[in-house]
Amino acid sequence: MRKMLIVGAGQSGLQLALGLQSKGYEVTLMSNRTADEIRSGRVMSTQCMFHTALQHERDLQLNFWESQAPRIEGLGVSVAAPDSSRAVDWVGRFDGHAQSVDQRVKMAGWMETFVQRGGQLVIHGAAVSDLDYFSRTYDLVMVSAGKGELVSMFGRDASRSPYDAPQRALAVAYVHGLGPRPEHPDFDAVRCNLVPGVGELFVMPTLTTSGRADILFWEGVPGGPLDAFQGVKDPSEHLARTLELMERFTPWEYARATKVELTDANATLAGRYAPTVRRPVGRLPGGGLVLGVGDVVVANDPITGQGSNTASKCAHSYLDSIVEHGEREFDEKWMQATFDRHWEDTRHAVKWTNAMLAPPPEHVLNLIGAAGQLPPVADRFANAFNDPADLDHFFFEPEKTNAYLAEVSGAQA
Numbered sequence: 001m002r003k004m005l006i007v008g009a010g011q012s013g014l015q016l017a018l019g020l021q022s023k024g025y026e027v028t029l030m031s032n033r034t035a036d037e038i039r040s041g042r043v044m045s046t047q048c049m050f051h052t053a054l055q056h057e058r059d060l061q062l063n064f065w066e067s068q069a070p071r072i073e074g075l076g077v078s079v080a081a082p083d084s085s086r087a088v089d090w091v092g093r094f095d096g097h098a099q100s101v102d103q104r105v106k107m108a109g110w111m112e113t114f115v116q117r118g119g120q121l122v123i124h125g126a127a128v129s130d131l132d133y134f135s136r137t138y139d140l141v142m143v144s145a146g147k148g149e150l151v152s153m154f155g156r157d158a159s160r161s162p163y164d165a166p167q168r169a170l171a172v173a174y175v176h177g178l179g180p181r182p183e184h185p186d187f188d189a190v191r192c193n194l195v196p197g198v199g200e201l202f203v204m205p206t207l208t209t210s211g212r213a214d215i216l217f218w219e220g221v222p223g224g225p226l227d228a229f230q231g232v233k234d235p236s237e238h239l240a241r242t243l244e245l246m247e248r249f250t251p252w253e254y255a256r257a258t259k260v261e262l263t264d265a266n267a268t269l270a271g272r273y274a275p276t277v278r279r280p281v282g283r284l285p286g287g288g289l290v291l292g293v294g295d296v297v298v299a300n301d302p303i304t305g306q307g308s309n310t311a312s313k314c315a316h317s318y319l320d321s322i323v324e325h326g327e328r329e330f331d332e333k334w335m336q337a338t339f340d341r342h343w344e345d346t347r348h349a350v351k352w353t354n355a356m357l358a359p360p361p362e363h364v365l366n367l368i369g370a371a372g373q374l375p376p377v378a379d380r381f382a383n384a385f386n387d388p389a390d391l392d393h394f395f396f397e398p399e400k401t402n403a404y405l406a407e408v409s410g411a412q413a
Contacts, residue, residue, distance in 0.1 A: 018062060235267060291318075
């Protein structure tokens with residue numbers, strides 16, 4: 001039986017560990033926190049999993065919260081006008097529903113499942129020196145811990161990382177008590193509120209440790225008015241600032257948030273990071289090799305909601321590559337090919353995310369505006385969150401956008 005070590009217990013690392021376990025591999029998982037510490041700790045992310053990623057979880061029988069989490073049926077876009085009214089407002093419907101489960105709930109639950117299914121869990125913050133030893137005792141060592149010392153083993157791929165500094169300041173609050181969006185009170189949707197030149201507010205329903213909740217998530221242009229959370233340690237102050245900014249820039253969302261309260265004492269998060277693609281093979285001091293997984297190798301800005309989806313797709317792709325490789329050695333050539341296979345899919349998400357961090361060109365503004373009058377355009381844009389590859393056909397190039405809008409307008413006439 002081949003022995004695998006995975007360092008890091010996030011979406012990608014845990015999904016891959018459980019997938020390998022289901023295929024009969026002997027898997028050791030290293031985490032710097034216990035399941036209880038994760039469950040009672042600070043929120044880690046905003047995560048909205050779209051259909052393809054959810055199906056990867058279903059295929060591994062890991063969709064434990066599907067009946068409890070809100071069914072997210074669509075995605076809406078609002079664009080603020082200079083007077084803080086809405087210049088654009090629409091919602092598109094998903095072909096397959098999306099869901100968000102607080103990673104404290106999911107990662108703790110998956111970690112306990114891994115142990116129940118016979119996996120070896122080691123609670124230890126691994127250093128490079130540890131991996132030097134382990135690389136000689138395991139057939140394959142993979143690193144899915146996207147922060148800390150271990151990431152430094154994986155060099156930045158400048159050709160795929162156009163930004164060398166954070167493009168948004170991020171601020172998250174999980175709340176109870178948010179009212180429904182009056183435009184569609186009968187179904188849940190992620191709402192993307194764009195404030196040109198300032199940033200974005202995302203509002204999404206989720207399942208957290210205390211049940212149904214909503215996430216209020218500001219992405220602010222660094223140095224701008226939304227870049228207002230540095231140094232804020234008190235959760236209640238964080239929420240108050242979140243609401244002040246909503247009242248100022250997105251009053252239509254603030255109107256349903258006047259009675260919200262934080263879900264728990266650890267329900268806020270703030271920070272920033274540069275979106276980065278890294279080289280997938282890390283070389284240890286003793287000559288051993290390790291393979292980067294998930295956001296170790298592809299860390300997207302969350303503006304397009306691709307982080308947890310890319311992590312899930314990475315785990316799915318790597319699992320296939322490992323199983324197909326059989327008993328052969330996991331050498332550097334195989335590691336690079338394994339990442340390249342994943343990159344062939346995830347490059348579309350990276351391209352889109354990096355484009356959305358820049359000021360939108362005129363044809364994209366026209367597309368977003370047209371979606372308010374043309375429901376098929378709204379639906380197609382919404383479903384691109386599940387399949388970013390489709391954007392190549394209608395989003396990036398003015399000629400393709402104009403041709404697509406003309407085609408839909410003609411069909412609607």
